[in-house]
Amino acid sequence: MSKKDEILRAAAYLFATKGFKEASMAEVAAMTATAGSNIFYHFKTKEDIFLAVLKTIKDDMLTQMESLLSDQQFTCGMRMIEHLVASYLGMAESNPNWFMLLHRSYPHELAAVNPSCRESLAAIYEGFIDLFERAIRAGQEDGSVTKGSARKKAMVVFAMVDGVVRFDTHHLYEAGALYDELMNSCQCMLKPSA
Amino acid sequence: MSKKDEILRAAAYLFATKGFKEASMAEVAAMTATAGSNIFYHFKTKEDIFLAVLKTIKDDMLTQMESLLSDQQFTCGMRMIEHLVASYLGMAESNPNWFMLLHRSYPHELAAVNPSCRESLAAIYEGFIDLFERAIRAGQEDGSVTKGSARKKAMVVFAMVDGVVRFDTHHLYEAGALYDELMNSCQCMLKPSA
């Protein structure tokens, strides 16, 4: 792995666990066993590093998202949705730093003034919501999901699932303990009303 | 209003809109038309100000929460839940700074090492979740809500509602536009399955 990638990895970890302002370049330098000044040979500014980190997270997430619905067959749309919810929780468990970073305010505030940041963030959120929306539409066609705006339903489901993940991020409650309840709620709110 | 309260108000605004590290005491001083040093006559450290801010928010929130279920009669538990969801959205709309502050990572990270912060945060979250839990229990008794762990159901509902509020905070989507869908999802996931 190149030094540049090492720096990115270290910065990703520190930005996620400590926050943008709280993480110092000196720490990144220490973690990568390099001089602080070398970081600015590879990157122009601290913010540039953050943008690069966010972009790699976005790329990695999109790659994982792609395989979520394409890898297998589903008996109906509802099964797709269950799979997505489980996958989201799984992704959050195996990549906690991604979600710690996304659950911080900094990226959202930077997005308001920085197009590159805005694009990465939007791609991630739209990616997930699109997945849920696709699954809901499929379910509406095969009759396993109730009618209504698929987009809005997708957003509410996403809000719920991400809300539970956030309980984990903020150490309020273990997400796994809510798994069954979450999945059940998801089914109830989407299934046709008998 | 005393200078001390003015400082608290200004700090509350800045901590909410900019974040703890990003808000400087010089700004607080400017907003309250006082010298920077005077702030440290009223408070020992910046962190103390944050704790005081969080405590007043907690107190104000708990006061509002108390009146939520006691002010009126409900025909059934499900109506209570609907009322709580609507009230939560209303509270977020009329006090956006409260939720901006709570949706930041800083308070949760400080809570890990500071008992006062931990108490305030826990009181707020437990307060809300207790309200939902009470409503769900009431609904389970009168038959308007399905059986199962009231606590877990309350947490999932809270995660969903707060997740939607967060869309607002982070400028991802207007919460009001999801109101109907949110309320409907809430009803579907809690009502007995026919």
Added chain:
DNA sequence: CATAAAACTGACTGATCAATCAGTCAAGGA
């Protein structure tokens, strides 16, 4: 009015940290 306490101020300090820069070092090609 006198006086003490409370409120407030301006100048300063020490620490932190992103960013710069002039220069060193190592690898590879001619």
Added chain:
DNA sequence: TCCTTGACTGATTGATCAGTCAGTTTTATG
């Protein structure tokens, strides 16, 4: 061997900012 180029470094700078302190002003009280 020399030279070029990219990777890397140490020393430094300038800005920011929480917090201090010695001293002044305001307010309340007897």
